Amino acid sequence: MDSxxxxxxxxxxxxxxxxxxxxxxxxxVRAENTQLMLSYQKGQITPTQYKLLLCSLYEIYQALEExxxxxxxxxxxxxxxxxxxLARLESLELDLEHFFGPHWRKRVTVPAATHRxxxxxxxxxxxRPDLLVAHAYTRYLGDLSGGQVLGKIxxxxxxxxxxxxxxxxxxxxxxxxxxxxQLYRSxxxxxxxxxxxxRDVLDEATTAFELxxxxxxxxxxxxxxxxxxxxxxxxxxxxxxLSKTFSSSPVLQFALGxxxxxxxxxxxxxxx
Amino acid sequence: xELHSSKWPSIQNGKSGxxxxxxxxxxxxxxxxxxxxxxxxxxxxxxxxxxIFIFSLIAGLLIYWFLFRKKxxxxxxxxxxxxxxxxxPETSFIEKMKKTNRNVVVFYGSQTGTAEEFANRLVKDAHxxxxxxxxxxxxxxxxxxLSRLKEIPNSMxxxxxxxxxxxxxxxxxxxxxxxMQGTDDDLEGVNFAVFGLGNKTYxxxxxxGKYTDKRLAELGGKRVFDLGLGDDDxxxxxxxxxxxxxxxxxxxEFFGVEATGEDSSIRQFELVVHNDINMNQVYTxxxxxxKSFQTQKPPFDSKNPFxxxxxxxxxLNKGGNRHLMHIELDIMDSKIxxxxxxxxxxxxxxDAVVVNRIGERLGVDLDTAISLRNLDEESNKKHPFPCPTTxxxxxxxxxxINNKPRKNVLYDLAQYASDPQEQENMRKMASASPEGxxxxxxxxxxxxxxxxxxxxxxPSLNPPIDxxxxxLPRLQARYYSIASSSKVHPNSIHICAVVIEYTTxxxxxxxxxxxxxxxxxxxTENGHKHTVPMYVRRSxxxxxxxxxxxxxxxxxxxxxxxxxxxIQERAWQKEQGKxxxxxxxxxxxxxxxxxxxxxxxxxEFERAGVLTQLNVAFSRDQEHKIYVQHLLxxxxxxxxxxxxxxxxxxxxxxxxxxxxxxxxxxFYEIAEEVGGLTHTQAVDYxxxxxxxxxxxxxxxx
Numbered sequence: 001m002d003s004x005x006x007x008x009x010x011x012x013x014x015x016x017x018x019x020x021x022x023x024x025x026x027x028x029v030r031a032e033n034t035q036l037m038l039s040y041q042k043g044q045i046t047p048t049q050y051k052l053l054l055c056s057l058y059e060i061y062q063a064l065e066e067x068x069x070x071x072x073x074x075x076x077x078x079x080x081x082x083x084x085x086l087a088r089l090e091s092l093e094l095d096l097e098h099f100f101g102p103h104w105r106k107r108v109t110v111p112a113a114t115h116r117x118x119x120x121x122x123x124x125x126x127x128r129p130d131l132l133v134a135h136a137y138t139r140y141l142g143d144l145s146g147g148q149v150l151g152k153i154x155x156x157x158x159x160x161x162x163x164x165x166x167x168x169x170x171x172x173x174x175x176x177x178x179x180x181x182q183l184y185r186s187x188x189x190x191x192x193x194x195x196x197x198x199r200d201v202l203d204e205a206t207t208a209f210e211l212x213x214x215x216x217x218x219x220x221x222x223x224x225x226x227x228x229x230x231x232x233x234x235x236x237x238x239x240x241x242l243s244k245t246f247s248s249s250p251v252l253q254f255a256l257g258x259x260x261x262x263x264x265x266x267x268x269x270x271x272x
Numbered sequence: 273x274e275l276h277s278s279k280w281p282s283i284q285n286g287k288s289g290x291x292x293x294x295x296x297x298x299x300x301x302x303x304x305x306x307x308x309x310x311x312x313x314x315x316x317x318x319x320x321x322x323x324i325f326i327f328s329l330i331a332g333l334l335i336y337w338f339l340f341r342k343k344x345x346x347x348x349x350x351x352x353x354x355x356x357x358x359x360x361p362e363t364s365f366i367e368k369m370k371k372t373n374r375n376v377v378v379f380y381g382s383q384t385g386t387a388e389e390f391a392n393r394l395v396k397d398a399h400x401x402x403x404x405x406x407x408x409x410x411x412x413x414x415x416x417x418l419s420r421l422k423e424i425p426n427s428m429x430x431x432x433x434x435x436x437x438x439x440x441x442x443x444x445x446x447x448x449x450x451x452m453q454g455t456d457d458d459l460e461g462v463n464f465a466v467f468g469l470g471n472k473t474y475x476x477x478x479x480x481g482k483y484t485d486k487r488l489a490e491l492g493g494k495r496v497f498d499l500g501l502g503d504d505d506x507x508x509x510x511x512x513x514x515x516x517x518x519x520x521x522x523x524x525e526f527f528g529v530e531a532t533g534e535d536s537s538i539r540q541f542e543l544v545v546h547n548d549i550n551m552n553q554v555y556t557x558x559x560x561x562x563k564s565f566q567t568q569k570p571p572f573d574s575k576n577p578f579x580x581x582x583x584x585x586x587x588l589n590k591g592g593n594r595h596l597m598h599i600e601l602d603i604m605d606s607k608i609x610x611x612x613x614x615x616x617x618x619x620x621x622x623d624a625v626v627v628n629r630i631g632e633r634l635g636v637d638l639d640t641a642i643s644l645r646n647l648d649e650e651s652n653k654k655h656p657f658p659c660p661t662t663x664x665x666x667x668x669x670x671x672x673i674n675n676k677p678r679k680n681v682l683y684d685l686a687q688y689a690s691d692p693q694e695q696e697n698m699r700k701m702a703s704a705s706p707e708g709x710x711x712x713x714x715x716x717x718x719x720x721x722x723x724x725x726x727x728x729x730x731p732s733l734n735p736p737i738d739x740x741x742x743x744l745p746r747l748q749a750r751y752y753s754i755a756s757s758s759k760v761h762p763n764s765i766h767i768c769a770v771v772i773e774y775t776t777x778x779x780x781x782x783x784x785x786x787x788x789x790x791x792x793x794x795x796t797e798n799g800h801k802h803t804v805p806m807y808v809r810r811s812x813x814x815x816x817x818x819x820x821x822x823x824x825x826x827x828x829x830x831x832x833x834x835x836x837x838x839i840q841e842r843a844w845q846k847e848q849g850k851x852x853x854x855x856x857x858x859x860x861x862x863x864x865x866x867x868x869x870x871x872x873x874x875x876e877f878e879r880a881g882v883l884t885q886l887n888v889a890f891s892r893d894q895e896h897k898i899y900v901q902h903l904l905x906x907x908x909x910x911x912x913x914x915x916x917x918x919x920x921x922x923x924x925x926x927x928x929x930x931x932x933x934x935x936x937x938x939f940y941e942i943a944e945e946v947g948g949l950t951h952t953q954a955v956d957y958x959x960x961x962x963x964x965x966x967x968x969x970x971x972x973x
Contacts (some may be wrong), residue, residue, distance in 0.1 A: 015964055079817045152384035176505055178473040183812040187966025190817040
């Protein structure tokens with residue numbers, strides 16, 4: 001067996017952890033700038049939005065973690081297999097139960113993009129487990145970085161005290177997110193890949209980001225449609241200003257009140 | 273997707289509020305048409321036209337009323353401190369403070385809401401100290417008015433400033449930050465204090481907090497208390513609490529204010545004495561469930577530690593005046609698993625002699641069963657430690673009586689000193705005045721006075737023991753790097769530790785709680801086995817995934833602990849037929865024939881070819897000091913090749929203060945001298961190694 005000791009390495013650039021970060025840089029920026037994420041970062045996350053997001057995260061992590069578990073012994077998965085520290089499924093189930101009650105399973109709703117995402121994960125798990133690391137990296141390392149900030153924002157925006165409902169964001173098995181990420185990167189870098197496999201992993205990571213972006217966009221669409229259905233579009237400026245004007249101007253209210261009264265009286269008289 | 277009208281009272285976002293409003297609007301419209309169609313269907317002229325007129329008038333008024341009654345405005349702005357929200361947006365915080373009679377303003381530079389939360393808590397605290405505070409977002413106020421703060425008597429501005437990204441202020445503090453940089457206002461007479469929220473893993477740790485503190489002083493402001501630096505990578509909450517517990521006594525001293533002006537200091541808990549309690553209901557040292565020590569049930573963790581029997585306890589050093597020990601804990605049948613590099617946490621017990629002396633000094637029967645109940649019924653923290661329990665148990669298992677008490681303890685106990693000089697000294701030591709600080713430094717810190725020493729040296733001080741129990745911090749678990757590999761020792765966890773014991777200036781002997789307690793757990797032939805309440809805390813300190821990967825381990829003194837585990841594991845891998853790479857150890861101690869820890873084992877590993885290189889520095893065996901970093905430099909070519917060309921992983925364990933830094937410097941020099949890098953490049957190189965998980969540290973101070 002060719003000993004690793006004699007293999008020369010470049011100072012930088014040949015580590016998977018560095019390459020994958022560079023390859024997904026643009027996608028990362030685009031993901032941050034989706035409508036949903038922008039609102040999120042501003043603290044404009046409503047319980048409805050968050051609950052919907054949880055539903056999609058649940059299905060995504062269910063697929064990801066089942067595929068990781070099945071392929072745990074695969075040489076490209078074993079080094080980065082950290083179920084004790086990273087697994088999210090149980091936390092998501094508890095969060096969903098917190099919001100939807102004991103029959104939460106029946107109330108999980110996901111858009112088409114989430115289905116595509118989970119399908120992709122199943123496919124990779126079945127046919128190309130060597131690419132699972134791309135998906136694990138994209139989700140888990142994100143959860144341990146910006147995800148931590150989103151967790152705090154969610155807690156504040158939804159007025160939640162303690163961990164209830166935001167267990168997804170907390171990693172009790174990880175004492176230092178930073179140190180864990182360092183360990184995870186060293187594990188990623190120890191996965192042996194051919195040149196082709198490496199290129200495929202980088203491509204799959206970009207795909208993973210795209211799938212996430214599509215989920216965010218689909219969720220955003222779902223939420224907008226629902227808001228329309230209750231006769232108030234979140235983005236409709238006119239109805240917003242209209243109702244705002246009504247509730248803030250007493251003169252307008254009185255005039256309208258008199259108008260309605262007269263109209264009702266008139267109609268009542270007219271009818272007879 | 274459903275919108276429930278039951279959401280109405282809990283709306284926090286204006287948008288949702290409008291959703292609900294319009295839904296009701298829709299409902300009302302239906303109701304209205306319902307009314308009209310009902311009328312149209314009446315066949316007989318039951319109602320005359322006057323009746324119809326009046327009826328429709330009433331209907332019209334009702335409709336108007338339903339539509340336009342004042343909706344309870346949903347609480348839109350969660351930023352505003354609930355008790356204080358005047359309707360007119362006032363951009364002058366000075367005016368606002370004057371109008372609402374406040375003398376303390378706490379500004380927050382917050383991104384995720386933590387700094388804001390801290391600010392609100394400080395405002396709450398202020399009330400306990402007879403001050404009226406308000407939390408304020410610097411973005412909403414004209415910060416250039418800061419110099420006007422002196423218009424308000426006994427005023428103070430506190431800043432909770434978080435640092436983001438590359439040492440930047442948070443979005444809402446950007447304007448204030450720019451103002452600070454550009455202004456030359458005179459802030460004389462402006463009293464201030466700063467608490468910074470940061471994260472040590474970032475290069476510019478707490479840059480914003482540090483800058484704010486420095487700049488406000490430069491501009492002439494009067495610092496009421498030292499800058500607090502919170503570290504989110506460690507424990508931000510704890511840092512905040514320790515800081516503010518010392519901050520408030522200093523504030524009281526600064527303004528000459530008593531805690532509440534009343535005789536009794538503000539107690540958080542009330543004492544309940546249980547005269548007739550069943551001893552089965554009393555805690556005897558458990559951390560969570562009552563009787564968890566008697567009936568042990570996995571899984572074991574911080575709330576439910578496992579009582580591991582001590583199977584080995586031997587002295588490691590052959591000479592010298594220190595006592596280094598190797599201890600083995602039996603974890604058979606506990607289902608506890610661990611990996612080499614993890615930490616074992618133990619819950620120690622205080623010295624019984626000290627506990628008894630406290631009881632005697634305060635004239636109390638330590639075996640009284642008591643509870644301390646939180647006066648704030650809404651608080652999550654019902655008791656400061658598991659209750660009901662006895663004073664003896666509390667002082668032995670739950671409270672830290674060994675460390676030097678913090679300033680807030682002195683301040684709160686001062687009221688119980690009947691001698692005016694003693695009382696004054698106690699208050700002074702808690703203050704931020706230069707003489708007070710100096711006195712605290714010398715009398716408490718340098719002289720290593722613990723609470724018993726303070727009680728004995730201040731004879732007029734007679735606090736009630738329950739108040740003391742409220743003030744003392746919790747006794748913390750101690751963590752040790754596990755010195756064994758679970759592949760070789762699956763049912764045993766090894767510890768390597770040095771017993772802390774030294775004589776202080778006052779002639780008192782300082783004894784480390786955990787190490788002395790462990791030392792006394794001797795293993796006897798026939799005797800009952802001592803147990804240690806413990807659990808495992810997973811770490812990220814790990815051997816490389818591939819056994820063929822070279823490792824460079826640097827662990828002088830007790831820092832060698834995790835490396836015993838690493839080396840045992842590499843030996844096991846070799847036995848398994850795996851291709852094991854270079855395994856290099858750098859160890860250091862004082863004298864070869866005194867404290868060369870695990871000499872026999874290490875030389876055995878070297879002979880077996882598991883340890884491919886054993887480098888030991890004996891610091892005191894010659895005129896000049898030789899430490900591990902000197903040995904590293906000696907082997908610079910070999911090391912650089914391993915690091916740069918062979919993907920070696922570097923591990924450093926032990927003293928954080930000096931050794932870790934010196935080792936880092938040695939590596940920079942190696943990169944510069946052998947690798948030809950500039951200093952900046954070298955720093956960057958090793959930073960990258962850390963990011964990639966190839967340079968790990970398990971260090972303690």
